[in-house]
Amino acid sequence: MPKALITGITGQDGSYLAELLISKNYEVFGLVRRKSQLGYGQSEHLKERVTFIDGDMTDTTSLVKAMTISSADEVYNLAANSFVASSWNAPDSAAEINAVGVTKLLEAIRFVKPEARFYQASTSEMFGLVQEIPQKETTPFYPRSPYGVAKLYGHWITKNYRESYGIFACNGILFNHESERRGAEFVTRKITLAAAAICKGRQEVLELGNLSAQRDWGHSEDYVRAMWLMLQQDEPDDYVVASGEVHTVRDFCAVAFERAGMALTWSGEGLDETGTDKAGRVRVRVNPAFFRPAEVDILFGDPSKAEQKLGWKREISFERLVERMVDHDLAAN
Ligand code: NAP
Ligand code: F7E
Numbered sequence: 001m002p003k004a005l006i007t008g009i010t011g012q013d014g015s016y017l018a019e020l021l022i023s024k025n026y027e028v029f030g031l032v033r034r035k036s037q038l039g040y041g042q043s044e045h046l047k048e049r050v051t052f053i054d055g056d057m058t059d060t061t062s063l064v065k066a067m068t069i070s071s072a073d074e075v076y077n078l079a080a081n082s083f084v085a086s087s088w089n090a091p092d093s094a095a096e097i098n099a100v101g102v103t104k105l106l107e108a109i110r111f112v113k114p115e116a117r118f119y120q121a122s123t124s125e126m127f128g129l130v131q132e133i134p135q136k137e138t139t140p141f142y143p144r145s146p147y148g149v150a151k152l153y154g155h156w157i158t159k160n161y162r163e164s165y166g167i168f169a170c171n172g173i174l175f176n177h178e179s180e181r182r183g184a185e186f187v188t189r190k191i192t193l194a195a196a197a198i199c200k201g202r203q204e205v206l207e208l209g210n211l212s213a214q215r216d217w218g219h220s221e222d223y224v225r226a227m228w229l230m231l232q233q234d235e236p237d238d239y240v241v242a243s244g245e246v247h248t249v250r251d252f253c254a255v256a257f258e259r260a261g262m263a264l265t266w267s268g269e270g271l272d273e274t275g276t277d278k279a280g281r282v283r284v285r286v287n288p289a290f291f292r293p294a295e296v297d298i299l300f301g302d303p304s305k306a307e308q309k310l311g312w313k314r315e316i317s318f319e320r321l322v323e324r325m326v327d328h329d330l331a332a333n
Contacts, residue, residue, distance in 0.1 A: 271286050
């Protein structure tokens with residue numbers, strides 16, 4: 001029975017990856033940090049099937065212990081402060097968890113089980129102020145947030161441990177992926193939760209920042225499959241994982257509100273732009289408080305390498321992603 005250690009198991013991707021590995025008969029271990037409230041986040045339903053290990057990405061000893069206890073054949077490093085906007089509020093912490101934490105985990109692997117295979121959750125945010133459209137593995141990086149800068153360090157240290165010590169280490173450069181388990185602060189879930197709440201009469205209006213930001217959105221269930229595939233290859237490598245389609249935040253709102261039974265009409269420009277329902281009520285408006293100090297205007301990935309070399313293909317379309325999220329939030333509220 002192969003053994004896998006997942007950091008970030010309480011988050012969106014960690015929970016879907018744990019389900020995938022359990023379905024493939026892995027023994028799954030998950031690193032969990034202490035919080036003021038007990039619980040396993042998005043993996044609560046897996047608590048009988050996962051062995052949870054206390055630890056923290058900022059604490060080397062706990063990572064060495066996690067490697068020793070699990071003796072993992074595959075290590076998936078999904079732990080991060082993953083909310084870009086908050087990385088300006090806590091930049092040191094972004095660096096400690098998302099950057100130096102990767103080195104700590106690689107060192108733990110090197111000392112405890114250097115033959116273990118390692119997956120690093122790299123990100124399209126490293127492309128930031130994009131130098132090429134669409135972005136692929138060879139596109140130069142230009143991160144635009146403390147989050148993106150920290151992740152770029154994590155990306156390069158992963159490559160460096162591959163080249164320095166021969167560790168089977170892969171970077172998955174994943175573009176935005178969402179789901180019914182997405183954190184409520186990310187724009188997609190903020191929209192689907194609001195569409196559901198407005199539909200049920202519990203909220204009047206949704207306030208957003210940059211409606212023109214463009215993202216390449218897929219479903220987490222599809223993307224965790226790519227993570228696993230990377231660690232099953234003969235050689236370690238880095239891959240872009242993306243849908244190959246781009247949509248604006250405005251488009252996402254339009255599809256979500258339509259699904260919730262409220263088609264929107266858009267009018268105005270910039271800070272005055274609004275989305276209005278059939279009865280003329282403003283349902284979406286812009287609030288400058290949600291703009292970022294430096295924006296990433298467009299992320300648009302080319303997944304050709306992952307498709308050709310890994311045989312990966314996304315199965316859940318953009319429209320289906322939005323429908324699933326809205327339907328879930330309508331049913332839950
Ligand atoms: P998420 O839902 O925010 O989950 C992040 C996980 O990291 C949580 O389990 C969190 O634990 C854990 N974590 C944070 N700080 C930690 C620490 N100091 N020690 C141990 N664990 C810690 O994120 P996600 O969407 O699943 O993303 C997974 C990974 O992929 C992240 O590294 C993210 O940066 C990266 N990524 C995500 C996307 C995307 O679109 N989703 C795209 C590219 C890359 P708590 O529950 O204790 O907070
Ligand atoms: O923002 C704009 C915002 O916070 C998307 C993380 O998983 O993907 C994610 O990072 C866009 C941005 O995700 C609001 O300005 C407008 O342009 O959902 P988001 P993100 O920043 O793209 C990457 C690949 C990761 O690696 C990250 O971990 O939407 N936007 N209005 C807004 N965003 C938010 N959150 N809230 C708004 O009101």
